[in-house]
Amino acid sequence: MGIQDLKTHLGEIHDINMASSILEWDQETKMPPAGANARAAQLATLAKFAHERFVSSTTEKHLVGLEKESFEYDSDEAALLRLTRREFDKSSKLPSEFVAEQSRAKALSLNVWREARATNDFKKFAPNLEQMYVLARRKADYLGFEEHPYDALLDEYEPGLTARVVETTFADLRDQTVPLVQAIAAKGPATDYSILTRDCDEQVQETFGLEVAQAFGYDLSRGRLDRAAHPFETAFSRDDVRITTRYDRHYFPMALFGTLHETGHALYELGTAPELARTRLAQGTSLGVHESQSRMWENLVGRSRAFWTHWYPRFVAHFPQFGDVSPEEIYKAVNRVQPSLIRVEADEITYNLHVMLRFELEKAMLEGSLNASDLPEAWNSKMQSYLGITPPDDARGVLQDIHWSMGLIGYFPTYTLGNILSVQLLEAAKTKIGDTDAMFANGEYAPLLGWLRENIHRHGKKYKPDELVQRATGSSITAKPYVAYLKKKFGEIYGLES
Amino acid sequence: MGIQDLKTHLGEIHDINMASSILEWDQETKMPPAGANARAAQLATLAKFAHERFVSSTTEKHLVGLEKESFEYDSDEAALLRLTRREFDKSSKLPSEFVAEQSRAKALSLNVWREARATNDFKKFAPNLEQMYVLARRKADYLGFEEHPYDALLDEYEPGLTARVVETTFADLRDQTVPLVQAIAAKGPATDYSILTRDCDEQVQETFGLEVAQAFGYDLSRGRLDRAAHPFETAFSRDDVRITTRYDRHYFPMALFGTLHETGHALYELGTAPELARTRLAQGTSLGVHESQSRMWENLVGRSRAFWTHWYPRFVAHFPQFGDVSPEEIYKAVNRVQPSLIRVEADEITYNLHVMLRFELEKAMLEGSLNASDLPEAWNSKMQSYLGITPPDDARGVLQDIHWSMGLIGYFPTYTLGNILSVQLLEAAKTKIGDTDAMFANGEYAPLLGWLRENIHRHGKKYKPDELVQRATGSSITAKPYVAYLKKKFGEIYGLES
Numbered sequence: 004m005g006i007q008d009l010k011t012h013l014g015e016i017h018d019i020n021m022a023s024s025i026l027e028w029d030q031e032t033k034m035p036p037a038g039a040n041a042r043a044a045q046l047a048t049l050a051k052f053a054h055e056r057f058v059s060s061t062t063e064k065h066l067v068g069l070e071k072e073s074f075e076y077d078s079d080e081a082a083l084l085r086l087t088r089r090e091f092d093k094s095s096k097l098p099s100e101f102v103a104e105q106s107r108a109k110a111l112s113l114n115v116w117r118e119a120r121a122t123n124d125f126k127k128f129a130p131n132l133e134q135m136y137v138l139a140r141r142k143a144d145y146l147g148f149e150e151h152p153y154d155a156l157l158d159e160y161e162p163g164l165t166a167r168v169v170e171t172t173f174a175d176l177r178d179q180t181v182p183l184v185q186a187i188a189a190k191g192p193a194t195d196y197s198i199l200t201r202d203c204d205e206q207v208q209e210t211f212g213l214e215v216a217q218a219f220g221y222d223l224s225r226g227r228l229d230r231a232a233h234p235f236e237t238a239f240s241r242d243d244v245r246i247t248t249r250y251d252r253h254y255f256p257m258a259l260f261g262t263l264h265e266t267g268h269a270l271y272e273l274g275t276a277p278e279l280a281r282t283r284l285a286q287g288t289s290l291g292v293h294e295s296q297s298r299m300w301e302n303l304v305g306r307s308r309a310f311w312t313h314w315y316p317r318f319v320a321h322f323p324q325f326g327d328v329s330p331e332e333i334y335k336a337v338n339r340v341q342p343s344l345i346r347v348e349a350d351e352i353t354y355n356l357h358v359m360l361r362f363e364l365e366k367a368m369l370e371g372s373l374n375a376s377d378l379p380e381a382w383n384s385k386m387q388s389y390l391g392i393t394p395p396d397d398a399r400g401v402l403q404d405i406h407w408s409m410g411l412i413g414y415f416p417t418y419t420l421g422n423i424l425s426v427q428l429l430e431a432a433k434t435k436i437g438d439t440d441a442m443f444a445n446g447e448y449a450p451l452l453g454w455l456r457e458n459i460h461r462h463g464k465k466y467k468p469d470e471l472v473q474r475a476t477g478s479s480i481t482a483k484p485y486v487a488y489l490k491k492k493f494g495e496i497y498g499l500e501s
Numbered sequence: 502m503g504i505q506d507l508k509t510h511l512g513e514i515h516d517i518n519m520a521s522s523i524l525e526w527d528q529e530t531k532m533p534p535a536g537a538n539a540r541a542a543q544l545a546t547l548a549k550f551a552h553e554r555f556v557s558s559t560t561e562k563h564l565v566g567l568e569k570e571s572f573e574y575d576s577d578e579a580a581l582l583r584l585t586r587r588e589f590d591k592s593s594k595l596p597s598e599f600v601a602e603q604s605r606a607k608a609l610s611l612n613v614w615r616e617a618r619a620t621n622d623f624k625k626f627a628p629n630l631e632q633m634y635v636l637a638r639r640k641a642d643y644l645g646f647e648e649h650p651y652d653a654l655l656d657e658y659e660p661g662l663t664a665r666v667v668e669t670t671f672a673d674l675r676d677q678t679v680p681l682v683q684a685i686a687a688k689g690p691a692t693d694y695s696i697l698t699r700d701c702d703e704q705v706q707e708t709f710g711l712e713v714a715q716a717f718g719y720d721l722s723r724g725r726l727d728r729a730a731h732p733f734e735t736a737f738s739r740d741d742v743r744i745t746t747r748y749d750r751h752y753f754p755m756a757l758f759g760t761l762h763e764t765g766h767a768l769y770e771l772g773t774a775p776e777l778a779r780t781r782l783a784q785g786t787s788l789g790v791h792e793s794q795s796r797m798w799e800n801l802v803g804r805s806r807a808f809w810t811h812w813y814p815r816f817v818a819h820f821p822q823f824g825d826v827s828p829e830e831i832y833k834a835v836n837r838v839q840p841s842l843i844r845v846e847a848d849e850i851t852y853n854l855h856v857m858l859r860f861e862l863e864k865a866m867l868e869g870s871l872n873a874s875d876l877p878e879a880w881n882s883k884m885q886s887y888l889g890i891t892p893p894d895d896a897r898g899v900l901q902d903i904h905w906s907m908g909l910i911g912y913f914p915t916y917t918l919g920n921i922l923s924v925q926l927l928e929a930a931k932t933k934i935g936d937t938d939a940m941f942a943n944g945e946y947a948p949l950l951g952w953l954r955e956n957i958h959r960h961g962k963k964y965k966p967d968e969l970v971q972r973a974t975g976s977s978i979t980a981k982p983y984v985a986y987l988k989k990k991f992g993e994i995y996g997l998e999s
Contacts, residue, residue: 018546021539022520025527033531034741037723041519041738044779048516052550225535240539243532281542 006072006080009065012056013087014281019053021239028237032229032247047106054102058094066091079278082465086283089162096145105138109410116408123398125379132407133375136368139412143369153366156413160290161420162467166366169416172423172482173359179486180352181389183493187340187352188391190497194335198328205250205258211321212248212262215314219300220452221246221266225273233405234261236268236297241280244272255322256337260301267300268293270452274460289468290414292459294421295428302351302422303429303488304451308334309443335496342390344399352489355422356389361404361415369412424472426485428459431476504570504578507563510554511585512779517551519737526735530727530745545604552600556592564589577776580963584781587660594643603636607908614906621896623877630905631873634866637910641867651864654911658788659918660965664864667914670921670980671857677984679887681991682850685838686889688995692833696826703748703756709819710746710760713812717798718950719744719764723771731903732759734766734795739778742770753820754835758799765798766791768950772958787966788912790957792919793926800849800920801927801986802949806832807941836994840888842897850987853920854887859902859913867910922970924983926957929974 023046030042056062066088074081112131119128143152153166213221213228231247238244246265250258271287279285287293304310308331311318315330325333340350346357364381367373373381382401387393394400406414429451433439436450458475465471472480493499521544528540554560564586572579610629617626641650651664711719711726729745736742744763748756769785777783785791802808806829809816813828823831838848844855862879865871871879880899885891892898904912927949931937934948956973963969970978991997 014542015546015549018543019550022524022543022547025524025543026520029523029527033725035721035723035725035743037720038738038741041740041779044512045516045520045523045737048513049520051513052517223533225533227531227533239543240536242539243536245533281539 004065004068006069006074006083009069009087010083010282012061012065013083013283016053016056017281017283019049019056023049023053024237025239028239028245031231031233031235043110054094058091062087062091079276079284079465083282083284086464090283093146096147097142098145101138101141101145105142105410108134108138109408112408112410113405116402116405120398120402123396123402125397125402126376128402128408129375129378132378135407135410136375136412139410140369140371151366152369153413156369157416160414160417162289163469164291164416164420169362169420172480173355173362173416173419176355176419176423176482176486177359177389180355180489183490183499184340184342184352184356184390186499187493187497188342190499193339193496193498194332196336196339198325198332199256199336199339200253201255201322201324202252203255203322203324205252207321208250208255208258209248211318212259214317215259215305216246216262216266218446219263219266219304219448220270220273222273226269228262234265236265236272238269238272238286241273241275241277241285244269260305260337263305264297264301267297270300270455271296271460274452274456275463276461279463279465284463284465286464288462288464288466288471290417291420291424292468292471294418295424296421296455296459298421299425299429299455303425304443304448306334306338306351307440307443309440310334311337312444313446338493338496340493340497342392344386344392344394345403351422352493353390355419358415358419360385360389365407365412365415420480423482423485424480426488427472427476427478427481428455430484431458502563502566504567504572504581507567507585508581508780510559510563511581511781514551514554515779515781517547517554521547521551522735523737526737526743529729529731529733541608552592556589560585560589577774577782577963581780581782584962588781591644594645595640596643599636599639599643603640603908606632606636607906610906610908611903614900614903618896618900621894621900623895623900624874626900626906627873627876630876633905633908634873634910637908638867638869649864650867651911654867655914658912658915660787661967662789662914662918667860667918670978671853671860671914671917674853674917674921674980674984675857675887678850678853678987681988681997682838682840682854682888684997685850685991685995686840688997691837691994691996692830694834694837696823696830697754697834697837698751699753699820699822700750701753701820701822703750705819706748706753706756707746709816710757712815713757713803714744714760714764716944717761717764717802717946718768718771720771724767726760732763734763734770736767736770736784739771739773739775739783742767758803758835761803762795762799765795768798768953769794769958772950772954773961774959777961777963782961782963784962786960786962786964786969788915789918789922790966790969792916793922794919794953794957796919797923797927797953801923802941802946804832804836804849805938805941807938809835810942811944833994836991838991838995840890842884842890842892843901849920850991851888853917856913856917858883858887863905863910863913918978921980921983922978924986925970925974925976925979926953928982929956 026042026046026049030039034042066084069084070088074084108131112135115131116128119125139156140152143155146155148155151166157164157166157169209228216228217223225242226244226246229245229247230249232249234247234249236244236246246262246269248258248261248265271293275285287296311330311334315333318333319325338350340352342353343349346354349357360382363385364373364378367381368375368378379397379401383393386400406412429439432451432454436454439451442448442450459471462471466474469480524540524544524547528537532540564582567582568586572582606629610633613629614626617623637654638650641653644653644656646653649664655662655664655667707726714726715721723740724742724744727743727745728747730747732745732747734742734744744760744767746756746759746763769791773783785794809828809832813831816831817823836848838850840851841847844852847855858880861883862871862876865879866873866876877895877899881891884898904910927937930949930952934952937949940946940948957969960969964972967978
């Protein structure tokens with residue numbers, strides 16, 4: 004049994020997992036409503052078959068045999084063995100009864116959360132939430148950890164990252180961010196924000212969004228754009244990478260920046276090396292690094308002044324109703340900073356405060372120092388202290404996110420990690436390719452995409468996040484460039500003292 | 502191990518098969534072009550896993566155990582056991598090396614056929630075609646047959662039907678049809694056919710088609726309509742039954758009758774009993790019975806005078822360009838009879854001649870009395886004798902259909918069987934529900950749909966086709982009502998002596 008046999012074995016499991024992704028894409032974009040029950044069964048069966056095959060003695064035999072051979076560290080083969088071993092050991096640590104129990108509890112909890120959010124009834128959801136944390140804690144115990152149970156969960160999404168590192172990074176970021184938000188609030192509006200609510204035809208929004216996405220490098224022979232209530236990107240192979248978005252006639256930034264965000268995710272998957280195809284290596288290495296790509300194209304490119312300089316004529320050609328507005332006014336409007344209740348609608352600066360609050364609460368819940376019943380109060384008090392506002396109800400507070408209801412605990416920090424990394428990577432790219440602002444002002448994205456492909460995309464999951472960042476930037480993950488970016492950009496927009 | 506364990510086991514296999522159908526639907530309707538390679542691998546893996554599970558000793562054990570119990574013949578359980586045993590024995594007769602060989606040959610042959618058709622080069626395709634027939638013959642030998650190897654193949658699509666029965670039925674139908682076609686040709690045009698080519702916006706065509714489909718009973722909470730180059734219907738459960746169609750701005754009948762055809766197929770799947778869900782019983786019993794449903798809604802309803810009486814105002818509201826044309830003129834135009842080269846574009850009468858020709862040729866090929874290299878000549882000579890025309894090239898002759906290139910041999914007769922059955926079933930329905938023409942003239946379809954659901958749809962695959970038809974109509978499958986229908990309808994349209 005050689006490496007090719009392992010690849011064939013894993014390739015079949017990969018096929019099943021990709022089939023699941025296709026069924027999920029269909030479910031979110033095309034499936035008629037009544038199709039839901041049968042779809043749940045189909046997805047459960049695919050997941051079961053894929054899991055059975057993966058944790059089988061066949062996988063073990065392949066691994067044991069191949070681990071005796073010596074592959075070069077940087078080879079695809081060595082990376083595949085490392086990743087497969089890591090995931091095999093993890094999967095094997097979780098008793099299958101536990102996996103089934105968690106899966107049932109998740110389905111139940113998700114339903115209760117949906118109802119609780121709709122009726123603004125946190126009490127109804129509290130027992131399920133408590134249960135999700137109990138199960139998360141058990142999972143952490145099964146998986147094992149050195150310092151904190153949170154580390155075991157975080158490792159699922161961001162291999163190698165620990166709660167301690169997150170804490171230090173976030174503390175520093177918070178110290179720099181809160182005063183910035185306060186200074187901006189004191190300054191008042193930077194421009195007339197009412198332009199953002201001008202009526203924009205949805206079809207035209209789609210056309211413009213796709214035009215920009217294609218200019219960034221998104222290739223419609225290898226992807227497509229559909230509508231979804233909760234936008235996402237998904238890949239069924241490096242040659243079939245799809246994005247979704249949603250539209251608001253009276254708030255064009257939603258679809259436009261949503262599309263560019265998902266385009267960023269898609270460019271990552273489209274750029275994985277063909278040699279990694281049909282293996283688990285052919286995908287982004289972690290949620291944080293993935294988010295760095297989406298945030299880069301959404302914010303560092305799409306929300307840059309240079310972007311609006313270049314795209315202004317095309318934007319006005321599509322939306323003549325903005326003929327009386329200057330590119331500078333649009334630039335300032337789409338970069339409005341304002342404390343708000345909902346994470347997914349937050350601006351670049353306050354967004355991270357939403358994430359920090361969730362990180363602190365989920366860590367406390369996992370430790371047992373906070374109970375589900377006390378969560379709304381803790382949430383509201385942190386909202387007041389970080390953002391200066393208190394949610395009028397739990398639906399717009401602690402109940403807003405789907406994550407905890409699905410047991411996605413330890414996931415939130417990756418959003419802020421993505422923001423941080425996006426700037427660190429762009430700064431590293433600049434040292435090689437030069438002044439990106441000048442390029443963006445010309446609508447020139449190939450140099451940046453080329454650098455990302457070479458240093459990030461093509462490697463897929465070959466390296467853990469920190470190792471990848473080290474290789475790409477020469478240093479470990481650091482928030483310094485990100486803080487500097489925020490201060491410079493928003494200080495300038497709001498005319499703050501530097 | 503009880504029946505519930507068998508159901509769970511088969512349910513999982515069913516889930517995998519449904520996942521394949523979803524991947525195929527996506528492939529034909531949504532997939533970006535570059536996604537094809539990965540999709541082929543995904544489909545192959547799903548097929549392999551489903552097959553492995555089905556022909557496993559687990560299935561055998563379940564069957565042997567349950568066959569000792571006695572279930573009532575009419576129970577779902579007994580039907581499930583009968584069907585599973587039949588399919589298990591069949592699958593077990595085919596060596597897996599043979600299945601793999603056939604699957605590889607098919608993929609190759611399909612590609613060569615595509616090229617050969619595009620370049621009108623039959624010689625290029627002849628060796629692959631010969632090979633498909635050799636494999637089909639071997640398959641028939643593996644499966645076994647009493648009279649003719651063709652029976653073994655036919656049984657895959659139309660359980661219980663034999664070549665001998667097809668021959669007798671077709672001979673009679675041909676004898677009645679050829680003179681009818683000649684009489685019509687002698688009469689000349691029944692109306693001005695040029696109205697069919699009037700420009701009709703595709704979006705409006707879609708809207709009108711869906712309006713009619715919904716009036717027939719197609720439910721968009723359990724289905725959807727998309728575009729596809731080769732239209733089809735597909736079901737992922739009884740609550741997710743999708744149809745596709747294609748559009749020609751300058752020939753509205755294509756999309757309209759195509760949509761109604763696929764709607765007919767869909768109504769069958771939507772009507773299977775909920776108790777059969779997640780089993781192989783939850784689908785049409787055979788291709789012929791399936792086609793009887795599509796042809797009924799397409800032709801017996803959609804191409805009826807009563808249909809156009811009722812829908813004329815809505816049609817003209819959507820297409821004001823037909824304001825100068827009477828419903829009677831549209832009725833006659835969409836029922837134009839004219840010998841033509843392409844089966845899928847043929848009218849109700851000549852369509853069957855296309856099918857008969859194929860049946861005779863494939864039977865001869867399978868017997869070995871005809872070689873692939875002699876096929877074009879045989880094709881052209883039969884076209885001349887049945888339809889009075891000779892194809893100008895093989896692309897519009899022997900190369901036109903995809904079926905043989907994929908090894909679908911023994912499939913064609915089911916199309917004509919569907920035509921025959923559609924009338925037999927409608928006549929039976931009339932004896933219970935009354936004058937359907939009067940209902941259609943009022944846009945009233947619920948009585949017909951109700952009768953079909955009760956007598957055909959709900960049973961799914963519980964009974965073999967002839968048994969089902971016996972139960973529904975009190976007699977075996979017969980072409981008499983169909984011939985009478987053709988003579989009456991077209992005799993009247995063309996003013997022939999009766």
